[in-house]
Amino acid sequence: MRILLISQMYPGRDDPDLGAFVAQLERELIARGHAIDRAVVDRRGGPPTKHVALAARSVTAGLRRRPDVVYAHFLAPAGVVAAAVGALLRRPVVLTAHGQDVRNASTRGSVRHLTAWACARAQAVVCVSDALRGELEAAVPAARGRTHVIDCGVDLERFAPREVAGEGAHPRFLFAGSLIERKNVVALADAFALLGHGSLTLLGDGPLRAQIEARPGVRLAGRVPHEQVPAWIAAGDVLCLPSLVEPFGQVLLEAMAMERSVVATRIGGPPEFVPPEAGVLVDPHDVTDLARGLEAAAALPSPNPAARAAAARHDVRVQAQRIEVLLTQAATSSAPGDTPSSAATKCPA
Numbered sequence: 277m278r279i280l281l282i283s284q285m286y287p288g289r290d291d292p293d294l295g296a297f298v299a300q301l302e303r304e305l306i307a308r309g310h311a312i313d314r315a316v317v318d319r320r321g322g323p324p325t326k327h328v329a330l331a332a333r334s335v336t337a338g339l340r341r342r343p344d345v346v347y348a349h350f351l352a353p354a355g356v357v358a359a360a361v362g363a364l365l366r367r368p369v370v371l372t373a374h375g376q377d378v379r380n381a382s383t384r385g386s387v388r389h390l391t392a393w394a395c396a397r398a399q400a401v402v403c404v405s406d407a408l409r410g411e412l413e414a415a416v417p418a419a420r421g422r423t424h425v426i427d428c429g430v431d432l433e434r435f436a437p438r439e440v441a442g443e444g445a446h447p448r449f450l451f452a453g454s455l456i457e458r459k460n461v462v463a464l465a466d467a468f469a470l471l472g473h474g475s476l477t478l479l480g481d482g483p484l485r486a487q488i489e490a491r492p493g494v495r496l497a498g499r500v501p502h503e504q505v506p507a508w509i510a511a512g513d514v515l516c517l518p519s520l521v522e523p524f525g526q527v528l529l530e531a532m533a534m535e536r537s538v539v540a541t542r543i544g545g546p547p548e549f550v551p552p553e554a555g556v557l558v559d560p561h562d563v564t565d566l567a568r569g570l571e572a573a574a575a576l577p578s579p580n581p582a583a584r585a586a587a588a589r590h591d592v593r594v595q596a597q598r599i600e601v602l603l604t605q606a607a608t609s610s611a612p613g614d615t616p617s618s619a620a621t622k623c624p625a
Contacts, residue, residue: 278310279305280346281348284350310603347369349374352391359394363397368609369606370398370401371394378411395412395418400605401423403424403425408523427526429596432592437579443477445474447514447570450508450513450516452508452517453517454482455483455484459519461478464516470563478494481499509536515539520560536580537554540558551582553586
């Protein structure tokens, strides 16, 4: 197939970690023999007009290359652009929802209407977790009957078990993500202080940095390129992501693939793929429970083969094959915008 990939997040020169999960799936689809043309936003920030430019590039790429199917990551604005391009070219559309796009549709009327139109136009809508699927279908009834649950998977070769000498006292806790309220990083630092031993390293940057820096045992490493993340995970003992809400939690899967135990939130996607032998689920609103979770996760085996086994069920090659099935079904459907008869709650393994 020839696929037009549209995404508002994609790795670029200045932001090589941006939307790395999109590029990962793209590589696997190419490896499976598909031709992919790309219209993406590959940098953070910038004016809203960057999305107008994304729409223009998408139309140009579609007219020039005439794809068999249009495949978009994020429902709005990328998914809306994809639906419009699909309508213009009379080509089928497949969308993937990742989290904030669904939340925007839940809370902002104008976004909800645009998202509903895009979902109604799509042959299939992919959600990265069943929790997100439920949230989407509640907010956008047009998505019902055409949703599938397929996460972006993990590269088991890139995130293979290895040992790297790390800094800080054991147990070495690691956080990777933006230092923002939703990621609950201040509560994580407070819980670490309650624990009273070990070290905590935070990869990433954001507005909450000032509330965390200069704490005993805490190191802020700043934002690092995605290709360096495996080395940081290997240098730690436990990966922590106690978000207030987490649609999936890609970095948890990556750490588990490297035989690292994890501490994850009970809210959202993590309960669907973090078994007790691989990590500890915590109430993100309870600092004491979070501290207990840190202690319990540190007591799990290190390295932890059970974590690797759980992650292996989300091999990116398998997930790409599942996406391929949906794209193929969409490309061979006769009526763009109709719900395919094969639509199901979850795509078969």
